[in-house]
Amino acid sequence: MQTADIQRRWLEFFGSRGHTVVPSASLVSDDPTLLFTVAGMVPFIPYLTGLVPAPYPRATSVQKCIRTNDIEEVGKTTRHGTFFQMNGNFSFGDYFKEQAVAYAWELLTTPESDGGLGFAEKDLWVTVYDDDDEAAAFWKKTAGLPDERIQRLGKEDNYWHTGQPGPAGPCSEIYFDRGPAYGPDGGPAVDDTRYIEIWNLVFMQYLITDVRSKVDFDIVSELPRKNIDTGMGMERVAFLKQGVENMYEIDQVRPVLDMASRLSGRRYGADHDDDVRMRVIADHVRSSLMLMGDGVSPSNEGRGYILRRLLRRSIRAMRLLGVDAPSFAELFGASRDAMSGAYPEVLHDYDRISRLALGEEEAFLRTLASGTSILDLAVDRTKGEGKQAIPGDTVFQLHDTFGFPIDLTLEMAEEAGLTVDRDAFDRLMADQRARAKADAKSKKRALADLSVYSEFRKHGETVFTGYELLETESTVLGLLRDGVSVDSAATGDIVEVILAETALYPESGGQESDQGRIVGNGFELEVLDVQRPVKGLVSHTVQVSSGEVGVGAPATTLVNPVWRHSAAQAHSATHVIHAALRQVLGPQAHQSGSYNKAGYMRLDFSWNAALSPATRSEIEEISNNAVRDNLEVTTRIMTLDEAKKLGAMALFGEKYGDAVRVVDIGGPWSRELCAGTHVRRSAEIGLINVVSESSVGSANRRIESLVGLEAFQDLATERAIVSQLTSSLKTPREQLPDRIAELVASLKAAERKIAQYEASQLAGRIPALVANARRVGGFTTVLEHVGKVGSSDDLRGLVTSVRERLGGDPAVVALAADVSGKPAVIVATNDAARKSSVKAGALAKRAASVLGGGGGGRDDLAQGGGSDLTAIQSALDAVSAELSA
Known part of the structure; x- marks a missing residue:
């Protein structure tokens, strides 16, 4: 069956x-x-x-x-x-x-x-x-x-x-x-x-x-x-x-398992460990497919982190099966075919899902490459110190910072003849879990006990009148202070107000809640926030500006009209930019999240490459052309099935009931499911000024824009800056780019000359430093404070040059300097010193501890730093003491 x-x-x-x-x-x-x-x-x-x-x-x-x-x-x-x-x-x-x-x-x-x-x-x-x-x-x-x-x-x-x-x-x-x-x-x-x-x-x-x-x-x-x-x-x-x-x-999972078997060349049923890996792959690929089908994208937090973990565990399991090459195209294709019979949406949306999966796979394979390099250094350092176990903090950093799986670290350490300090790693992981658990508990405690709203919800849904009205008369059904019902609230109190009707828009669908007031006989309330704590109920968080409000009192909600208009401009602009994105990039550039408020909007969309300046300009131009064309904005209520048949787009992760609101801008040009507030015609949006486009994940981008008056003000500011530059540089506006490029080139040339001069000055100090060498603990040493130096690279070059002049006897050079207002020390040892078990990394770390910072590095060359310039001589004395011990 x-x-x-x-x-x-x-x-x-x-x-x-x-x-x-x-x-x-x-x-x-x-x-x-x-x-x-x-x-x-x-x-x-x-x-x-x-x-x-x-x-x-x-x-x-x-x-x-x-x-x-x-x-x-x-x-x-x-x-x-x-x-x-x-x-x-x-x-x-x-x-x-x-x-x-x-x-x-x-x-x-x-x-x-x-x-x-x-x-x-x-x-x-x-x-x-x-x-x-x-x-x-x-x-x-x-x-x-x-x-x-x-x-x-x-x-x-x-x-x-x-x-x-x-x-x-x-x-x-x-x-x-x-x-x-x-x-x-x-x-x-x-x-x-x-x-x-x-x-x-x-x-x-x-x-x-x-x-x-x-x-x-x-x-x-x-x-x-x-x-x-x-x-x-x-x-x-x-x-x-x-x-x-x-x-x-079973029939919905086995095809992925079989694909993993085929790609790896390992037969399912032949080896217990391999069988477990194939089952992990089959489970995790299916879970990832379904999560991405419901709008979750890989990221470093929340739901996206769980998805990323599933994807990376799948890649790791394939690697343990001997497959280093990309495999998600085949694995996800097999899962799509197995699941689409019960969930046809994964088939219809597979292009987007596939891009997310393949983008994450490509990124993690790069992570594995970089993590392998870091692990190789840790292996060399561990062996060089004569130890058998890679430190737990190194392994934890690989896991936590680079996403390098612990199982893979264990495998590679074993291949190198080493173990891992698993106890230390497990302690660090336990500490991290404890912090996460405490954070989750604190967030959970911060949420009000929703059962307090049940009595109000029994009276029916809050009627929202704000699509047509900015002012609505109602009645105070309830007041809540710190999650507890109260009969009244007085001046200065912050409480939640439950009303039978409201014109104030509650935050939802990416749109921030309205600003406004609630007034009645003898009281005025400033609205701080408007939310839907439970389905069908609107709660207004307010501060009592004056008077006293009680349960049962008549009250009128007043929306700030300037805020509402600006918010409507921004929300309509979000739809316009989404339509423009799809016109330029194709239907696969699907919205994955949005946020808008008065004068500002941002939109996240599925795409795995940065937009070129020309593409960004084209999207901005299409959007403003839509504003110029004064397209009609219409809203309709219909069933979800009817809306889907019309081609209305839904936002992933958003919840929709049987009856939905469809917003059209220019008819089918922009047709989306949306409960937000909008302008009546696109010309009311005013101006759309795209200010940034950036990455928010391996296969997700974010575009941000100012809208309306805020967009104009930003462009006016840029115009003032350009005017100031033309005046200061005595250059026409159209020639500014070339003039600024000339100035930058001149500046870089001057910086190069200064660097060459400083380098020659430092090189001129080498003979004197070598002449000041003295014996400390059986080593020829140069331990000097050389004053101010342009960069750590300059100091490093000076240290290695001095070391080369000290001959073949055991030698240690430690030079300290003021680098951009911070103390820095660089230590170098020669072969003879290292044979006597003197390591530059340990000496740099000791000096840095005196400077109030940290340090370390290779046995032959290492660096440390800190924050206390007055301790430089003490740091050099500490190095001398280490050599004398």
């Missing part, structure tokens, strides 16, 4: 039983505490918790998920994957335990010929929570399961909650027995390798508080409306139904 067939059977089964079929949400989660959608129930959390009223009594979905907390287990077990699909059925206060059990048993055991999944009843076991007699009774009644195949487990295994106060409840899990060849008898309580969990039914029936751990919390009461949340693992069912050994061998 193919994976797509399992998906079809699932949706048809529950759809025919009154469940609303909900399409999979994006892998990019709406939940601000989550980077990704990590479980099938995540999109339904607001409904399950009662934060937002459920739009339907029961639902079903096949949800795309990403989970990387067990990434090190990928490829080693039968069921750990970073991307997986969770089949779910949900009830929001509708049916409960008995019906959930009945549905699960019916779908699992109905023969395939009748639309079911065709599992044999004898192979199925269940677990229930310790004291959930009710669930156990339903399994007996509905499924006829004997007591020995209904096992009871504790909170660690069979109890669900979010980790926060709120709804919770016991679970019941369904397991498939793979047979005695896979482990001992005794059910899932004994062995979860033989007995594979395929479905988890969560009975959300209690309200809990004071959550101290997964197993330690207080149950307050039963929920007035009990919910059902179930999840069946698509990949687990697929590998069982397809008769293969693990999830990496």
Whole structure:
């Protein structure tokens, strides 16, 4: 049974039983505490918790998920994957335990010929929570399961909650027995390798508080409306139904594994380590394909960092299979073909996905080359010091700064006959994880408990009137101070205001929130921010400018008209520049993010090369021509499917409901899904002045522009600068570039002459320095403060020249100088000194410690520096002391 067939059977089964079929949400989660959608129930959390009223009594979905907390287990077990699909059925206060059990048993055991999944009843076991007699009774009644195949487990295994106060409840899990060849008898309580969990039914029936751990919390009461949340693992069912050994061998994953085998020339099944690597590649390439399909781009933070890690682990695994050449074109092509049946969007958007993947592969292969050079130096240094282990801090720097995988470092160190100080590396990694965890916790704590908004959301959605109006009368539904409801707020207080209606635009879709005021009888509030903390609800963060505001008071929202117009100009300019980009570069230059506010916009787009000045000018000219042509700007509300048929473009990562707003500028020339505010005709944008174009990733660029009055002011400033230059240089404007080029050339020539003069002056000091050589600890030494020097290179040349004049006896030269206001010291040793175990790097490091800085280098030549010019003589004395010891 193919994976797509399992998906079809699932949706048809529950759809025919009154469940609303909900399409999979994006892998990019709406939940601000989550980077990704990590479980099938995540999109339904607001409904399950009662934060937002459920739009339907029961639902079903096949949800795309990403989970990387067990990434090190990928490829080693039968069921750990970073991307997986969770089949779910949900009830929001509708049916409960008995019906959930009945549905699960019916779908699992109905023969395939009748639309079911065709599992044999004898192979199925269940677990229930310790004291959930009710669930156990339903399994007996509905499924006829004997007591020995209904096992009871504790909170660690069979109890669900979010980790926060709120709804919770016991679970019941369904397991498939793979047979005695896979482990001992005794059910899932004994062995979860033989007995594979395929479905988890969560009975959300209690309200809990004071959550101290997964197993330690207080149950307050039963929920007035009990919910059902179930999840069946698509990949687990697929590998069982397809008769293969693990999830990496199912129809949606195996083609990538086979491609890795073909490219490497290594047979799957012949070697355990190679098998793990091929499974890692198959899993990570599929996960990366799906993440990029949902708009995630490789980067050094957040979601982009996770994606980059998956891609780089894939490249590393291919290298360990002996493949050093690029391989993503073939691997991603295989994954595209395997996944497009269930997710046709990866096929339609494959050009963009492919560019991202190939760009990241090319960049990381360069990283591997540079990292290998750094590692080679570390190997030489370790061997030169007579040690066996490469220092942990060096290995950590390779991993953290250069993205060089630790496994690759271990492999290359072993090839060189060395080990790695793994304990030190692991300590540094643990410290980094602890910092990241603390940062994540602090960010999570900073988020308000969203449950406080549920009471307001029950009154319905906040009505946004701002598309047509800049002023709207409303009523204060609630006030929040520090996340807690209050009855009133007085002058100086900063609070959140919940209104029934508002004309103030809440930040979304890349557009910054409106500026404005909220006024009423006896009070005035300055609006600091406007947000949507939960779907359908608008919250205004305000400071009370005067008076006192209370719950229930009439209030009027007043939008700052200048700000709104400028913001609308910027947002419309974003659409115009996007259309111009696609006209010049082609449809593959797709927007991947944007931000706009009054007078300014930036747009990120998929592209892997810098734009030439001519291309940038062409995009700017097309954009301003669109402004000149005074194109009509229209908005329409339609279904998402209708908008897609019209060719309206969506922003990756943005969430859209069934009804969407389509913004046209010049008809189909620019047609995008957008909830932002816009001008009525393109001429109202005023002027578009592209001020920068830069890289924001291996396959992403960013274009920034000033818009309207801000664009004019920037050009006026440039005009004033040009006028000042023409006056100062007494040169016509059109001749300024040539005149400035002449001046730069003259300046460089003068700098060269000065450098030659300074070099000759330094060279003239060599005889005197050599003449001042003295014996220290059996070495001929020159330890001198030479005053001010133009650059460290000049000082280095002086040091090596002096060393060459000292003959063959053991010699050490340490010269210190003032280089651009900072102390610098360079140390050189000759062959005879090094044979006596004197190393320039150690001496430079010692001198630099006195100067208040750091230093080091090779055994023959090294450099140090610091911040304390007054300590130069003390630093040279420290070198002398080291030689005398």
